[in-house]
Amino acid sequence: MTIHRAIVARVQPLTATMTRVTLHGEGLTAFESTGVGDEYIRLFFPHGPDRSDISLPITTEKGWETPEGRPVAPMRTYTVRAVRPESREIDVDFVLHDHGVASTWVADAQPGDVLGVNDPTGLYSPPDDLAWQVLIADQTGLPAVARLLENTPAEVATRVIVELPGPEVVQPLPGTKVTWTYGGNGHEASRLAELVSAAIPAGTDMTGGYVWVAGETNALRTVRRYLRKELRLPATRFKVVGYWIPNADSWNERYEALPEAVRAELVALWDDPVVEEEDLTIRYESRLSDLGL
Ligand SMILES: Cc1cc2nc3c(=O)[nH]c(=O)nc-3n(C[C@H](O)[C@H](O)[C@H](O)COP(=O)(O)OP(=O)(O)OC[C@H]3O[C@@H](n4cnc5c(N)ncnc54)[C@H](O)[C@@H]3O)c2cc1C
Secondary structure: OOEEEEEEEEEEEEEOOEEEEEEEOHHHOOOOOOOOOOOEEEEEOOOOOOOOOOOOOEEEOOEEEOOOOOOOOOEEEEEOOEEEHHHOEEEEEEEOOOOOHHHHHHHOOOOOOEEEEEOOEOOOOOOOOOOEEEEEEEHHHHHHHHHHHHHOOOOOEEEEEEEEOOHHHOOOOOOOOEEEEEOOEOOEOOOHHHHHHHHOOOOOOOOOEEEEEEEEHHHHHHHHHHHHHHOOOOHHHEEEEEEEOOOHHHHHHHHHOOOHHHHHHHHHOOOOOOOOHHHHHHHHHHHHHHOOO
């Protein structure tokens, strides 16, 4: 794992709520795309007002560490919307929302700004017999949906459903009929769970099928339970990825305020070698829900 230094080359507003930032740099020379459409990176932001001063972590066996005596760079997760190795560029599409390190940074982003970028990881992992797929996301998943579509072979039938704040921020996706639906995205309750159960009702023959869902984390707890517990899908037939947590600041505070024993119990929930990861996630998320998190 390498953390690269990247420089903003261009900033392009796509809609009123999404801005594309093109990152370039000698530091991206060794950036190794996985080629997977939803591959994500960690972006490291300036810790202070100087937009070119990034406290880049160093990589260690455990992952990465801030060098001693340096400030910790705030870190957020984003999708690689496009990669152009020949020009050592990547595009990242940022949702503009009320507040937050990344959203605030992108509102003022300009050529010359500096970010740290790590090597990407892809999550979309369709089964070998893929013949059809359903991609469902809110606005944060739109960059991944767009790239997944670009990468999907023509013979795979793809249905796309995207929840956006409103019709004014639709971004046409070439080659596929997209169902746009409005709400969620921090403005209203997300309907992602309803949209998934309507798109993949009980009794759906999943032969050749794959479901990929990304968006607001709480809505996706219901989605994961539905696909796994009600439809009884094997983990190879779906991927559900929580992209953002509503009221993240108070969520983190409430998590940190849990008694130490409860936090230890939450961590220990992952230590069950017999239970599959999807079921561990459901168990973990349902314990969080019990705790009001
Ligand atoms: C694998 C993965 C890929 C992702 N790809 C993208 C991507 O390509 N583009 C993208 O824009 N986001 C993407 N996200 C989501 C992004 O990481 C979060 O939205 C992140 O919280 C934004 O950081 P911030 O500093 O702006 O806000 P934070 O400091 O994290 O949060 C501040 C406040 O803003 C709220 N908030 C955060 N995100 C949103 C939102 N989208 N809408 C409304 N309110 C919000 C939080 O609930 C919190 O109350 C991805 C996440 C993951 C896990």
